[in-house]
Amino acid sequence: MSEGKTSRIPEFYKKSLEERLRIVAEFAGLTEEEAKLLRNFGNLDPKIADSMIENVIGAMSYPFAVAVNFLINGKDYIVPMVIEEASVVAAASNAARVMRRDGGIKSIATGPVMIGQIQVIGLKDPWYKRMLVLEHKDEIIQRANEADPVLVKLGGGAKDVEARVVEGPTGPMLIVHLIVDVRDAMGANAVNTMAERVAPLIERITGGRVLLRIISNLADKRLVRSYVKVYKDDIGGEEVVDAIVNAWAFAAADPYRAATHNKGIMNGVIAVALATAQDHRAIEAGAHAYAARNGRYEPLSRWEKDADGNLVGSLEMPMAVGIIGGATKVHPVARIALKILGVKTAIELAEVMGAVGLAQNFAALRALATEGIQRGHMRLHARNLAIMAGATGDLIDKVVEIMVSEGKINFAYAQELVAKLSKEGEADKK
Numbered sequence: 001m002s003e004g005k006t007s008r009i010p011e012f013y014k015k016s017l018e019e020r021l022r023i024v025a026e027f028a029g030l031t032e033e034e035a036k037l038l039r040n041f042g043n044l045d046p047k048i049a050d051s052m053i054e055n056v057i058g059a060m061s062y063p064f065a066v067a068v069n070f071l072i073n074g075k076d077y078i079v080p081m082v083i084e085e086a087s088v089v090a091a092a093s094n095a096a097r098v099m100r101r102d103g104g105i106k107s108i109a110t111g112p113v114m115i116g117q118i119q120v121i122g123l124k125d126p127w128y129k130r131m132l133v134l135e136h137k138d139e140i141i142q143r144a145n146e147a148d149p150v151l152v153k154l155g156g157g158a159k160d161v162e163a164r165v166v167e168g169p170t171g172p173m174l175i176v177h178l179i180v181d182v183r184d185a186m187g188a189n190a191v192n193t194m195a196e197r198v199a200p201l202i203e204r205i206t207g208g209r210v211l212l213r214i215i216s217n218l219a220d221k222r223l224v225r226s227y228v229k230v231y232k233d234d235i236g237g238e239e240v241v242d243a244i245v246n247a248w249a250f251a252a253a254d255p256y257r258a259a260t261h262n263k264g265i266m267n268g269v270i271a272v273a274l275a276t277a278q279d280h281r282a283i284e285a286g287a288h289a290y291a292a293r294n295g296r297y298e299p300l301s302r303w304e305k306d307a308d309g310n311l312v313g314s315l316e317m318p319m320a321v322g323i324i325g326g327a328t329k330v331h332p333v334a335r336i337a338l339k340i341l342g343v344k345t346a347i348e349l350a351e352v353m354g355a356v357g358l359a360q361n362f363a364a365l366r367a368l369a370t371e372g373i374q375r376g377h378m379r380l381h382a383r384n385l386a387i388m389a390g391a392t393g394d395l396i397d398k399v400v401e402i403m404v405s406e407g408k409i410n411f412a413y414a415q416e417l418v419a420k421l422s423k424e425g426e427a428d429k430k
């Protein structure tokens with residue numbers, strides 16, 4: 001225990017939001033101003049915030065931006081993005097601008113099909129029991145669908161059963177996959193409920209013991225495929241095309257680079273996920289598991305040069321997103337984000353997010369393979385630093401210019417320049 005303070009606070013969750021904040025403020029020595037800032041819920045009703053997660057003491061705002069210029073499957077989209085990193089939104093808009101020919105980016109998502117896993121242990125003859133599970137497929141599907149009549153009425157629900165024998169450190173186990181069409185939901189709650197519902201039946205069929213009953217985030221039956229042709233003349237010629245293809249080849253050959261390459265894709269995907277209140281951890285987990293599906297970590301996208309010397313890119317990744325359920329309907333700003341996007345189904349949202357991921361990847365590769373990432377990115381970052389250091393009006397651009405031209409982009413230097421230039425400005429006025 002430090003300084004007589006303890007973080008063991010029984011029934012903290014039963015206290016009111018105000019009381020919880022008071023306890024934390026006392027524990028951490030927050031000033032009244034700091035506590036007031038936390039208490040500012042902005043566009044989120046405190047009651048909604050308090051019901052979304054546990055132990056809420058405040059709210060935190062992130063900037064809500066939009067990327068423009070997106071033409072996907074022949075339809076124009078303004079894309080909401082919530083993100084803390086400078087240059088991502090500018091880069092997305094910049095890329096989308098050169099991807100508008102021939103109907104824009106093509107993007108096709110498969111059906112919204114998720115996998116629920118049921119782990120059966122304690123079997124001496126898992127291969128034989130696998131057969132018995134498959135023999136009872138219809139019964140298992142029927143039992144699962146009893147758990148979610150709404151989903152079934154909408155055309156979704158459990159559709160298939162698969163069974164695998166997996167060799168683990170504790171011996172073989174039988175893993176039953178419940179294949180569920182979750183329609184417009186992300187689907188985890190729906191699938192988990194079904195997996196729990198069928199577990200006793202599977203125990204009866206196999207004579208084994210069911211342990212875990214949970215959705216898989218390796219959503220490889222719920223993929224988005226996005227692809228685009230970027231005309232060489234729109235991006236500085238064949239030299240740039242070759243440079244981008246070589247940049248991709250680096251990621252294809254080296255997992256250290258592939259991780260960063262995929263991070264660039266996720267810049268766009270997760271920014272849209274945050275704006276629309278998706279489970280972004282599920283999307284990240286799915287993306288990286290899919291990237292490693294061949295036994296080594298690979299880029300989620302591919303860039304090639306076509307016979308005419310133009311750049312062609314394609315992306316394939318899981319995209320478990322919903323427009324119903326989870327927080328999408330609860331958070332009022334997420335509802336506005338979906339309205340700005342104008343998507344009508346979870347499939348359409350997945351298609352937009354795949355297209356944004358591909359565009360985001362292109363923007364980063366183009367910058368990296370030509371002028372380097374720092375010019376565009378750091379220029380925008382320098383702007384943030386100048387503003388944070390107190391610059392306003394014309395002073396922002398002056399501070400940015402100096403930091404960029406001297407290649408010294410950091411907060412301390414921004415503060416130094418603001419102080420110096422402000423003083424000079426004052427002197428000039430006199």
Ligand SMILES: CC(C)(COP(=O)([O-])OP(=O)([O-])OC[C@H]1O[C@@H](n2cnc3c(N)ncnc32)[C@H](O)[C@@H]1OP(=O)([O-])[O-])[C@@H](O)C(=O)NCCC(=O)NCCSC(=O)C[C@@](C)(O)CC(=O)[O-]
Pocket residue numbers: 069085086087088089090091092093094095097260261262263264265267360363364365367368373375376377380
């Ligand atoms: C930053 C740019 C866009 C500048 O690019 P530029 O060519 O200097 O910009 P421009 O002034 O010629 O404008 C081109 C278009 O960009 C957009 N644009 C331009 N400026 C703005 C702005 N201030 N705010 C909003 N949008 C902006 C806008 O759409 C504009 O078109 P217009 O509207 O003029 O017709 C470019 O350098 C770029 O795309 N860079 C890539 C930046 C990037 O990828 N950032 C992500 C963060 S780095 C990272 O995390 C990922 C990474 C890089 O590690 C991934 C990887 O390694 O693969």
Ligand SMILES: NC(=O)C1=CN([C@@H]2O[C@H](COP(=O)(O)OP(=O)(O)OC[C@H]3O[C@@H](n4cnc5c(N)ncnc54)[C@H](OP(=O)(O)O)[C@@H]3O)[C@@H](O)[C@H]2O)C=CC1
Pocket residue numbers: 148149150151154182183184185186187188189190191192215217279282322324325326327
């Ligand atoms: N590993 C993971 O990824 C996990 C994620 N989660 C969380 O699960 C949540 C997402 O679960 P999800 O099942 O999407 O959420 P919900 O349970 O909130 O929504 C799905 C339900 O909405 C109803 N519904 C109404 N209209 C539709 C429609 N058009 N399409 C589909 N369903 C419809 C259905 O039935 P009904 O009306 O009967 O509800 C359906 O079961 C997220 O919050 C996620 O963070 C939870 C556990 C694990």
